[in-house]
Amino acid sequence: MDRPLRHQCQGPTEMNRLFPSLQTLALVALAWMVALEADAQLLISTGGTVTGCDDALTDAGGPAGPYGANEDFTITLCPEAPDTTIWLEWTIFDLDANATITIYDGDSDAADVLAQGSNSQLDGAIVVASEDNPTGCLTINFVSGANSEGNFVAGINCGQPCANPVPVVNADESNPFQTCPGQEVVYDGTDSYETGDAPIVLWQWDWDGDGVVDEETTEGEAPHVYDEPGIYRLQLHVKDGNDCESTALTNYIVQVSTDPVWTTNPLQYTACTNAPVEITMGIEGVNYTLEPEIDFGGGLFIPDEPGQCFTSELTFNSFIPGQTIEDAEEALENFYLNFEHSYMGDLTITFICPSGQSVMVHQQGGGGTFLGVPVDNDADPNTPGEGFDYYWEPDATNGTWVDNQGGTLPAGSYESVQTFSNLDGCPLNGVWQMEICDFFGSDNGFVFDWAIEFADTLYPEEQSFTPQFSLDCDSAFWTYDFGAGEVTTPCPTLQVSNEAPGNQTVTAHAINDFGCEYTQDVDVKFVTFSGGIVASPQRYCSGIPVQLLADVDFSDVGNAAGTTYSWEFPDQAFVLSAGPDSVSIQVGGLSEPETFGVTISQAFDFIDFPDVTCSETFRREIETCEIIIPNVMTPFGSVAINDKFRVDGIDAYEDVQLQIKNRWGATVFSDDNFETSEGWDPVADDASPGVYYYILTIPVDEGPLVVTDINGQEQEYTGEGPFVFQGELHLLR
Numbered sequence: 001m002d003r004p005l006r007h008q009c010q011g012p013t014e015m016n017r018l019f020p021s022l023q024t025l026a027l028v029a030l031a032w033m034v035a036l037e038a039d040a041q042l043l044i045s046t047g048g049t050v051t052g053c054d055d056a057l058t059d060a061g062g063p064a065g066p067y068g069a070n071e072d073f074t075i076t077l078c079p080e081a082p083d084t085t086i087w088l089e090w091t092i093f094d095l096d097a098n099a100t101i102t103i104y105d106g107d108s109d110a111a112d113v114l115a116q117g118s119n120s121q122l123d124g125a126i127v128v129a130s131e132d133n134p135t136g137c138l139t140i141n142f143v144s145g146a147n148s149e150g151n152f153v154a155g156i157n158c159g160q161p162c163a164n165p166v167p168v169v170n171a172d173e174s175n176p177f178q179t180c181p182g183q184e185v186v187y188d189g190t191d192s193y194e195t196g197d198a199p200i201v202l203w204q205w206d207w208d209g210d211g212v213v214d215e216e217t218t219e220g221e222a223p224h225v226y227d228e229p230g231i232y233r234l235q236l237h238v239k240d241g242n243d244c245e246s247t248a249l250t251n252y253i254v255q256v257s258t259d260p261v262w263t264t265n266p267l268q269y270t271a272c273t274n275a276p277v278e279i280t281m282g283i284e285g286v287n288y289t290l291e292p293e294i295d296f297g298g299g300l301f302i303p304d305e306p307g308q309c310f311t312s313e314l315t316f317n318s319f320i321p322g323q324t325i326e327d328a329e330e331a332l333e334n335f336y337l338n339f340e341h342s343y344m345g346d347l348t349i350t351f352i353c354p355s356g357q358s359v360m361v362h363q364q365g366g367g368g369t370f371l372g373v374p375v376d377n378d379a380d381p382n383t384p385g386e387g388f389d390y391y392w393e394p395d396a397t398n399g400t401w402v403d404n405q406g407g408t409l410p411a412g413s414y415e416s417v418q419t420f421s422n423l424d425g426c427p428l429n430g431v432w433q434m435e436i437c438d439f440f441g442s443d444n445g446f447v448f449d450w451a452i453e454f455a456d457t458l459y460p461e462e463q464s465f466t467p468q469f470s471l472d473c474d475s476a477f478w479t480y481d482f483g484a485g486e487v488t489t490p491c492p493t494l495q496v497s498n499e500a501p502g503n504q505t506v507t508a509h510a511i512n513d514f515g516c517e518y519t520q521d522v523d524v525k526f527v528t529f530s531g532g533i534v535a536s537p538q539r540y541c542s543g544i545p546v547q548l549l550a551d552v553d554f555s556d557v558g559n560a561a562g563t564t565y566s567w568e569f570p571d572q573a574f575v576l577s578a579g580p581d582s583v584s585i586q587v588g589g590l591s592e593p594e595t596f597g598v599t600i601s602q603a604f605d606f607i608d609f610p611d612v613t614c615s616e617t618f619r620r621e622i623e624t625c626e627i628i629i630p631n632v633m634t635p636f637g638s639v640a641i642n643d644k645f646r647v648d649g650i651d652a653y654e655d656v657q658l659q660i661k662n663r664w665g666a667t668v669f670s671d672d673n674f675e676t677s678e679g680w681d682p683v684a685d686d687a688s689p690g691v692y693y694y695i696l697t698i699p700v701d702e703g704p705l706v707v708t709d710i711n712g713q714e715q716e717y718t719g720e721g722p723f724v725f726q727g728e729l730h731l732l733r
Contacts, residue, residue, distance in 0.1 A: 042075075042156070044142050049076040049107065053158035057088065057140070059151055066151050067099070071144040076107050078137040079158045085129035085136040087161050092153040093123035098145025101152065105130050107137040114138070126161050162244030163196030167203075167236040169252040176253035176465070180516035181229055189236050190220030198241030209233030209251075229258040231290055231463060257467045257514040258286040264508060264520055270606060272614035273501055273528040280493045281476060281508040283518065285467035311435045314452060319428040319459070325353075328423040329394040333453040334413065335361060337434070338387040340372030341445030344401060344409060348437045351452070353423050354430025361392040361416040366405035373408070374445060384446040394420045428458065467512040480506040501528045525609045529553065529560070529602045533620040539652040541625030541700075545576050545588040548620070550598045561603040561611075568597040568617075593623045625652050626706040629696065629725060635682045636689065636733045644679035645729065647696065651675045657697040660729065663690060682731055692729040697722055 042050060045060040057077070059067035077086045088103070095101065100118045104111040115127050129136050144150075170177060171191035179185050189203045205215045205222050209232060215222060226232060234252040239245045263282030271277035325331045335351050344366035352358040370376075373386035388411040390401075396415045398404065404414065434450050469475070476492040482504055489496075498504060508520045530553040540546050550565045565582045569575055574594060576586040587596065597619040605611050627649035635643040650656055658674040661667050668687060669680040674696075698705065700721040707715050707725060717723050 044073045044075050044140065045071075047073060047075050049078060049137075051078045051080055053080060053086075053156060055156045057154045057156055059142070059153075061151070066149045067142070067144055069144055069146050069148045071142060071148070074109060074139065074141045076137055076139045077156055078107060078135065081158070083136070084158050085133070085160065086138045087126060087128035087157050087159075088138065088140075088154040089157065089161070090122045090125050090127070090152065090154045092151055093117065093120055093125070095119055095150045095152060096145075096148050099148045099150055100143050102141045102143075103127050104139040104141070105133045106139060107135045109139050109141055111139060128161055160196075160242075162242065163194070163240075164244055164248070165192060165194045165196075165200050165238045165240045165246050166248055167192045167238045167246045167250050169234060169236050169250045176231075176255045178255050178257065178465075178467075178514040179226060180257050180514055181259075182225060182227055183516075184223050184225045186221050186223045187234070188221050189238065192220065192236070192238045192246075194240045196240060196242060196244060198244070200238045200240050202239040204237040204239070206235040206237070207232065209235050211235075213237065226254060226256045229256045229288060231255055231288065231465070255288075255465045255514070257512060257516040258288045260285055260467065260469065260510070260512070260518055262508075262518075262520045264522060266610065267520075267522050268609045269522065269524045270604065270609045270612040271497070271524055271526055272612065273499055273526050274497055275614070276495045276497045277524060278493060278495050279478075279506065279508075279522055279524075281471070281478075281510060281520070283469050283471070283508075283510045283520075285469055285512060287464065287466040290463040310438075311433050312447065312450065314432045314434070314450075316429050316432065323428045323458070325423055325426045325428060328359075328420040328426070331428075331455050331458055332394060332420055332423065333455055334391045334393045335416075335434075336449070336451040336453065337390045337447065338372075338449035339390060339445065339447050340370075340374045340385040340387045342370060342374040342376040343367075344369040344371055344405065346438055348435075350435045350437075351423075352433040352435060353426035354432065355426050357423055357426050358435075359416060359420055359422040360418045361414075362401050363417045365402035366409075369401075369405045370408040371445065384448070387446065387448040390414065392416045428454070467514050467516070469510050469512050471510065475511040477509050478506055479509065480504065496524070498524075498526045501526050523609075525606065527559075527604050527612060527614060529600075529614065529616075531600045531616065532618050533596065533598060535620060535622060537652065539623045539625055539649070540588060540590045541652045543588065545586045546622055547584060547586055548596055548598075548622075549584040550582075550600055550618075552600055552602065559604045559606055561605045563603070564601045566599040566601070568599070570594050570596075587622065590622060590624050593621050595619055595621045623649075624706070625649065627652075627698075629694075629707060629727065630729075631727060632730045632732060633682065634732050635687075636731075643683070644681050645669075645694070646679035647674070650698075653698050653700060655699050657695075657699075659695040661693045661695075662687075663692070668692070687731060689731045689733045692731060694725075694727060694729050696725040698725075 041062060042055045042057050043060055043062060044057060057075070060071060060073065061067050079086050095118045097119060100116065101122065102116045103114045105114045106112070111133070114130070115122060115125065127138065129138055167189065168191040170188050172188075187205070192200055192203070194200055200220075201218065203217045203220055203222065204213045205217070205224070206212060207214045207224055232254040234250065234254050236250045236252070237246050261284050263284060264280070265282065269277050269279060337349070341347065345364055345368065347362060348360060348364060349362040350358050350360045371390070372388040375383045375385045388409070390409070390411060391413040392415070393413045396413045398412075398414060400415050400417055401409060404410070432452055436447065471492040473491040476490070478489045478494040480487055480496065482498050494506060496506060504524050504526060506522050506524060508522065509517055511517045532551050534549040534551045536547045536549070537544065552563060567578070567582060567585055569587070574587045574589055576588050578585045597617055599615055599617040601613055601615040603611065603613045627647050629647050630642070630645065633642055633645060637643070645660065653675055655672065656674040658669070658671050658680070659667055660669040660680055668685055671677050698721065700723065705717040705723050707717065
């Protein structure tokens, strides 16, 4: 019972502003008729010559009565001022077949005949004294026959009738015209044209078609902005130098794009640095339809008051002004009523159109048949029951309510008592009424809802539109700026990466067929981690295994979750052991330098962004124990190259001893931890150029040990250690 009720609607203001045309003309005509009654009434039976303007020429019966039989009257109408003319506008010309009006182009019936008519032949006609008529007068003769009866009225005017200019809007653009909210458009009325001899001097713009002039310009162009989406019926009125105004309606439809619905999903992405993330935009146009806004208000109570009728109103303003129902059997889909009542036999139900025409769908009968589920208790008359949905359709074939009486009338569609053709000719716009009359006592009921469904073909096509997004590469693109300047990428799908971690924003741009551009931001969180391989010891020497540890720096990652490792190696035989989580492996058996790698996969968990796992592969070469002993030094040059005695690769060993002696056997340099020293500096020891001798002792238990001389010649030493190497060292100036 508390559900919203759809009708007794008030059409929105938006509808009223769209379709003023024929309503406005009707009001103008009504105003003219009122003015006509206020002006002087000149009966044709007055006869003679009458000078004057702004009167109304009527039949001998005057405005309240018809002309009679066998009348024969002649009157001459002349202008007040010289060099002007008389012209007549026949607003009513309803003669019978035996009556005739003849109009002569002069001040007597001896002049040429300008027009002649009977029946309704001159209805709406304008008759003007010609340029060849020096008097500017018109002579009118009226003759009626036996038993004749009818009416005629003509407005008497001086000068020339208006040659109404014709308004034209945007001759080179489409109608309907499509634009965007907030977009300024210059509307062009310069193609409006005059039909007389005076140019157009005033353009009057009614931007929303509500019959009120919003702006006047003395030039044919005017800018305007529509701020809200919708459909607007632009009416342009023009006036020429003779003060003649246009009467034609432009009915120029302006469709202002609706805001779209973005379907891009998700709007937050997480990606690894230097790894591309792919984002595809999605967007759909939103339909706009002009429909009446329906508000039925509270339920309609049908109280127990015999002989009383109760009505509810529904206002439509969504149709073209002046539009009428040609064939109600085709124009009306159904009348609908949600209703409960305890006695069908005492009701009449009628639907009434704005002109007062009506169709009675139920005319008493049916006795105590229940409608819906009423509360049939006189002690509780005001409690609503349960309403059923009842329809009356022109194509229904199951009979009227009375044909289906008894018990409770089922919900459904029924035939109307009176034919729907009663509503042929009804105006569509205006107030429609639903009337229920209750003729007996001891019952009541409630109307919860009612409606009228018109055929869709009655609604103008311009009252609905849906902007389209093609999402082609020329109407969809992305922009972003990650710090190096804005980048624009065409097409709806974006692949983007970034070297640096952090939150970034990319913006989708889509242009619809109205030319309107819309944007949506998508956030991308780029994440990274640092890692590598730590070797201990750094070289493979003397059969001592090298521990390789996958090292991950978690200090910058934040939100880090699980980490996995995948090792790669040149030969499985080199892997001596691996940790349970494979974070480290032990390698050995190398005869030459080998490269080992590990792929670290780091997972990240976030609250506002999707989780992501980033992977990166790190590699490290493990060198074998190879040392290079130099035999020439040049410490006395100006460039600090080859100025100290060093042995490459010696840092792989511990407790290495070095002695350097001069040619006389005296020790000039000695170091028991040579692997950690910076080497022998001859200049610092004030050594002279010449030949020196080195003794290098490497205290390892066993080989192999590879020694390379300055010429690149290798020699491998095996067996038990320690190994002692001796040789000459030349200091050159």
